[in-house]
Amino acid sequence: MKKVNIMEHELVPEHYLLSEEEEKELLDKLQVTKDSLPKIKRSDPAIKVLEKIYGPIKPGRVIKIVRKSQTSGKFIAYRVVVEE
Amino acid sequence: MLTIVWKDNEKKWKQLIENLPTTYGVDFPIPEEIKPPFKAFVTMDGSNIDYAVYVKDILPKTEKPKLSRNTKGIQHVLLIEKVEEVKMHVNEIEPVGKKQGTKVQKILLINIEEEAPKIPVKFKGYDDFENAIIEILKNKKENLPESVIREIASRSKKFKLNKEDLEKVVEFTIQEYKKSSVDPHEAVGIVAAQSIGEPGTQLTLRTFHYAGVAEVNITKGLPRLIEIVDARTKPSTPTMEIYLEDDIKKDQEKVEILAKKLESTKVIDVADVEINVTEMTVTIVMDKEKMSKRRISKNQILEAIKKMKHQGTTLTEEGDSIIITLQDPSYKKLYLISEDIKNLLVSGIKGIERAIVKYEESIGEYKIYTQGSNLKSVLELEGVDHRKTYTNDIMEIYEVLGVEAARNAIIDESIKTLEEQGLSVDVRHLMLVADMMTFEGNVEAIGRHGIAGKKSSVLARAAFEITSKHLLQAGLLGESDELRGVAENIIVGQPITLGTGAVNLIYKYPEKKR
Numbered sequence: 001m002k003k004v005n006i007m008e009h010e011l012v013p014e015h016y017l018l019s020e021e022e023e024k025e026l027l028d029k030l031q032v033t034k035d036s037l038p039k040i041k042r043s044d045p046a047i048k049v050l051e052k053i054y055g056p057i058k059p060g061r062v063i064k065i066v067r068k069s070q071t072s073g074k075f076i077a078y079r080v081v082v083e084e
Numbered sequence: 085m086l087t088i089v090w091k092d093n094e095k096k097w098k099q100l101i102e103n104l105p106t107t108y109g110v111d112f113p114i115p116e117e118i119k120p121p122f123k124a125f126v127t128m129d130g131s132n133i134d135y136a137v138y139v140k141d142i143l144p145k146t147e148k149p150k151l152s153r154n155t156k157g158i159q160h161v162l163l164i165e166k167v168e169e170v171k172m173h174v175n176e177i178e179p180v181g182k183k184q185g186t187k188v189q190k191i192l193l194i195n196i197e198e199e200a201p202k203i204p205v206k207f208k209g210y211d212d213f214e215n216a217i218i219e220i221l222k223n224k225k226e227n228l229p230e231s232v233i234r235e236i237a238s239r240s241k242k243f244k245l246n247k248e249d250l251e252k253v254v255e256f257t258i259q260e261y262k263k264s265s266v267d268p269h270e271a272v273g274i275v276a277a278q279s280i281g282e283p284g285t286q287l288t289l290r291t292f293h294y295a296g297v298a299e300v301n302i303t304k305g306l307p308r309l310i311e312i313v314d315a316r317t318k319p320s321t322p323t324m325e326i327y328l329e330d331d332i333k334k335d336q337e338k339v340e341i342l343a344k345k346l347e348s349t350k351v352i353d354v355a356d357v358e359i360n361v362t363e364m365t366v367t368i369v370m371d372k373e374k375m376s377k378r379r380i381s382k383n384q385i386l387e388a389i390k391k392m393k394h395q396g397t398t399l400t401e402e403g404d405s406i407i408i409t410l411q412d413p414s415y416k417k418l419y420l421i422s423e424d425i426k427n428l429l430v431s432g433i434k435g436i437e438r439a440i441v442k443y444e445e446s447i448g449e450y451k452i453y454t455q456g457s458n459l460k461s462v463l464e465l466e467g468v469d470h471r472k473t474y475t476n477d478i479m480e481i482y483e484v485l486g487v488e489a490a491r492n493a494i495i496d497e498s499i500k501t502l503e504e505q506g507l508s509v510d511v512r513h514l515m516l517v518a519d520m521m522t523f524e525g526n527v528e529a530i531g532r533h534g535i536a537g538k539k540s541s542v543l544a545r546a547a548f549e550i551t552s553k554h555l556l557q558a559g560l561l562g563e564s565d566e567l568r569g570v571a572e573n574i575i576v577g578q579p580i581t582l583g584t585g586a587v588n589l590i591y592k593y594p595e596k597k598r
Contacts, residue, residue, distance in 0.1 A: 002464055002465075002466060002470075003464075004463045004464055004470045005201040005202070005204075006463075006484065006485050006486070006489075007201060007202070007203050007204055008204050008470065008471050009463075009470065009471055009472075009473075009485055009489065010471055010472055010474075011474075011481065011485055011488075011489035011492045011493060011496075012485050012486060012488060012489045012492075013206070013488050013489075013492070014203055014204075014205065014206060015203065015488070016203065038519070038522070038523050038525075039523065039524055039525035040486075040487055040488075040525045041487070041525040041526060044486045044487055044525065045483075045484060045485055045486040046485075046486035046487075046488060046489075047486075049201050049203075052201055053201065053203070055121050055122075055123065055138065056121065056138045056140075056165055056166055065488055066206075066207070067488070067492075068206060068207070069229075069231075069515075070495075070511050071229075071231065071511060071512060071515075072229030072230060072231050072232070073229055073230030073231035073232075073233075073234060074207055074229070074230040074231075075229070079487075079488075079525070082525055
């Protein structure tokens with residue numbers, strides 16, 4: 001049995017936790033509220049990995065996802081952490 | 085990172101877990117270097133670490149804790165937010181700091197290098213030329229996708245463009261890019277539905293059962309597409325594509341051994357399980373031939389049966405058979421035990437029925453294809469490349485790798501299914517489908533059980549499927565309809581909220597000059 005960091009898997013894009021200032025900046029830029037962003041569950045395996053880096057992540061925080069896109073090369077998406 | 089480990093008893097800890105988040109008093113000093121929030125560890129027996137504790141804050145000791153390690157001599161009160169089960173030995177967390185030792189008596193101050201996992205960077209950086217384009221874009225306050233920037237760079241490199249010309253190229257690109265982007269309020273969903281639907285009529289309706297990849301059956305065509313879009317918990321033909329680590333991927337023998345290890349063997353595959361009604365026993369008659377074929381020894385079967393959690397059973401060996409006797413037998417018990425034994429896993433990984441080794445000429449290495457899938461267990465196996473190994477079970481990917489991976493899997497699987505049949509659908513449509521399916525953080529079906537059933541408008545839901553049920557329900561609950569969507573506006577005969585119909589125009593009447 002080895003320990004697997006799922007972030008290394010090809011299917012999993014890069015996930016980063018946004019700081020609160022960055023969150024504000026983003027919401028200002030996109031002109032949206034947090035509830036209209038796509039969601040990610042707190043129990044998501046990717047969030048579990050982030051929690052090991054940043055400590056517990058509360059619902060309401062925004063995760064920045066850097067996807068590998070077939071059409072635009074690199075695409076930045078955001079998801080807001082939600083409770084189950 | 086400096087952290088602490090302390091000893092506690094099971095009973096108290098269970099109580100604490102039930103009451104999370106809670107306050108907890110500790111009778112030892114917490115060094116100043118440790119600042120909340122921090123992660124600490126708790127051991128029950130002194131040598132195995134059982135729980136990780138997320139401490140949110142350290143409260144003054146005047147605060148009365150709900151629970152405490154020791155009622156006397158409380159030095160700090162911790163606000164515990166979360167407790168997680170972990171399995172580690174104290175020796176594993178090295179290097180040990182101030183109080184060295186392998187057993188924790190009271191508390192242990194340790195210095196752990198938490199294997200803080202890294203987020204691997206999956207993109208290559210830009211070169212000078214690409215950076216120059218980005219600089220131009222920055223000055224113009226415009227933005228282009230990465231792939232476009234790379235394309236301009238690779239093409240204009242050939243012509244050795246100077247800065248002025250490059251600027252012109254970028255200018256034109258921005259114009260063309262804006263022209264080809266989707267207009268606001270365009271009905272992208274309808275376009276996607278039509279773009280998948282039209283070529284979808286040409287997909288094979290029949291579930292093929294032909295040897296796709298070396299004797300492994302894979303559902304193809306329309307049935308597979310429906311499976312993806314319906315977000316089924318298990319695909320009808322789950323398969324895995326296992327990539328291997330560098331050290332074994334070129335060695336056929338080692339790969340074969342690994343493949344054999346994967347295949348799951350149940351007791352029923354190598355033995356007959358019989359209920360002896362007169363003696364009230366369960367008899368397991370081993371089949372030597374089948375056993376040698378699957379390389380299973382008698383001991384393995386015995387071990388597996390011993391591990392079962394049935395109380396009051398005794399095992400006796402008699403030549404090629406094992407007899408299980410019960411302390412107080414009943415027909416029901418006998419039946420239950422025999423059923424459990426039949427499905428008992430002797431070796432291999434649960435869920436994987438067959439594993440086939442195949443040499444991939446294009447990449448020059450061996451790969452294992454399986455029938456049946458169990459991503460989590462396979463990824464943790466030694467020798468398996470956990471970066472590439474793939475399964476076609478999207479729900480399993482969601483559980484093991486998360487929503488974002490599931491989104492990618494939906495796109496990959498659906499485009500693969502369509503391309504196999506010689507159909508080319510633009511990925512953007514499938515991306516939209518995948519985005520919708522994973523919007524809520526889990527994988528939802530497209531149909532009435534998923535997205536379409538969750539529309540906020542009653543009329544839109546009623547227009548889709550099972551009209552009467554939705555109308556009745558809405559009437560009972562007194563739902564109201566905002567008339568924001570397309571379907572409901574068509575029903576009531578208003579202009580739909582799409583394209584130009586989606587914008588409200590306000591005319592500011594010029595004030596009369598007096």
